[in-house]
Amino acid sequence: MPNLEIIISENDGVIHVAFNRPEKYNALSMEMLDGLRDATARLRDRDDLRVMLLTANGKYFSAGVDLNGGLAPDTSIESPSAFRRWYRQGAGSLHGLGDEWEAIEKPIVVAFQGPCLGGALELSLCADFRLASTDARFGLPEISFGALPGSGGTSRLVRLAGPHWARWLVLANRQIDAERALAIGIVHDVIGQEELIDNALAFCQSLKALPPEAFGAGKLAIELAADLDRSQARNVERLAVSGLFQGAELRDLMRAMQEKLASKKR
16 A cells, blocks of 8 residues: 555655655654655665655644654663664664665755654754745654653754753753744755745755765765864865765866866957
8 A cells, every 4th residue: 555644756856755644743653754764765776866855744844753653662661771772773763764864975855844843853953954934843842751852863953053952952842943943053044935845846956966976975074074173074075075086077077167167268
């Protein structure tokens, strides 16, 4: 049977994934996770797919993990080590998928048309680019039931917005609107509700047009540089650029630019 809780389409190099469980506020279920894994594998393994876009249908982007939808941890797990093993195994965890998004050397874009909470925000923090409508808002309510964002949400939020705002979202259980999310670095742009999807698709097409080797090397270099001191971070970028200079992509594009500039001087 087709998975009706998530819609996956492909068009012109972009794989578009849309949450489609509006009656449940797009709360994440096992079926939705399976669909996300399928789309991610397609993006990872196929050269004709260059970008992935994640959106949602309905008023909510996602209310987070559905506690009755197969993704919530089994509360009968009795030891911390057993719980960590459950995380690593990833059968019902977002943990591995987020790591995969960060590792794929292709752009992943998320466009929020409404509230994004809990596990959905944790996963979205693993994407390369995040666009929000003026109706979007963001929160991590896990502390309200005695937990914390544990699929990388706490650590990634600290990297993006710093401990100051991590305390506000994680510990104080406060939600923020799109403009505040833009100001603290959680999203890259805020767009009117009616224009969001068209803008997101156009943005994906602009990403698709970028040289794939350079984008992949740049994505890895930025991720590494975030955890290194200035000297070692510069070494990472030098390694990335030196590798690109060995490939046909850079040589061909640079030669074309040189020829274009030379023709303008005539």
